[in-house]
Amino acid sequence: MSNPRSLDNLFHLVHVLKRQLHEQVEQLDLPIAPMHVRVIKIISKKSPCTAMDVVSVLDRDKAQVTRLIKTLVEEGFIEKRPNPEDKRSQCLLTTEKGNAVLTQIKTIDDEIFRKMANDVSNEELNTFQLIAEKLATNLAQKDEN
Numbered sequence: 001m002s003n004p005r006s007l008d009n010l011f012h013l014v015h016v017l018k019r020q021l022h023e024q025v026e027q028l029d030l031p032i033a034p035m036h037v038r039v040i041k042i043i044s045k046k047s048p049c050t051a052m053d054v055v056s057v058l059d060r061d062k063a064q065v066t067r068l069i070k071t072l073v074e075e076g077f078i079e080k081r082p083n084p085e086d087k088r089s090q091c092l093l094t095t096e097k098g099n100a101v102l103t104q105i106k107t108i109d110d111e112i113f114r115k116m117a118n119d120v121s122n123e124e125l126n127t128f129q130l131i132a133e134k135l136a137t138n139l140a141q142k143d144e145n
Contacts, residue, residue: 010135017116024108030101031075037105039068040077040098048091050083077101 025034042057043049055065069092072078077098080090094102117125 017112020112020115021108024112025105028101028104028108032071032077036068036072036077037101039065039072040094040101041105043078043092044094044098044102047093048083048085049093050086050089050091052089054092072098 022034025037030037038058039054042054046053046057051062051065051069054069055062058065069078073080075097076095078092079095080092083089083091120128
């Protein structure tokens with residue numbers, strides 16, 4: 001069954017959400033782009049975290065992730081340490097400066113979620129979360145035809 005309106009609604013939601021996040025992050029006047037913020041979030045949530053972990057989560061090419069990480073190290077938001085499990089790679093960790101940014105971003109995320117969930121019940125939010133996870137899982141599966 002095809003429902004173009006549902007796709008339009010999803011595109012609209014994603015667009016408005018991304019625009020809101022981008023505008024809020026820009027107001028922080030950071031020397032980095034929203035994609036860098038995403039990388040900091042990934043690194044903070046996964047420990048230990050390597051560049052290949054970031055590549056996997058973002059589903060971006062290694063060269064692009066390498067450039068993002070290089071900028072974050074240069075700006076002092078993350079640091080690299082030797083990986084005790086694999087001498088060929090390094091562990092990525094957020095610094096105090098990176099953690100301060102994460103605190104600011106959490107405030108932004110909470111405010112946007114509060115605004116977005118206004119007049120939406122917990123039951124509706126739970127249902128949406130289940131459906132969104134199913135839709136994402138279905139899209140992520142390799143086409144078996």
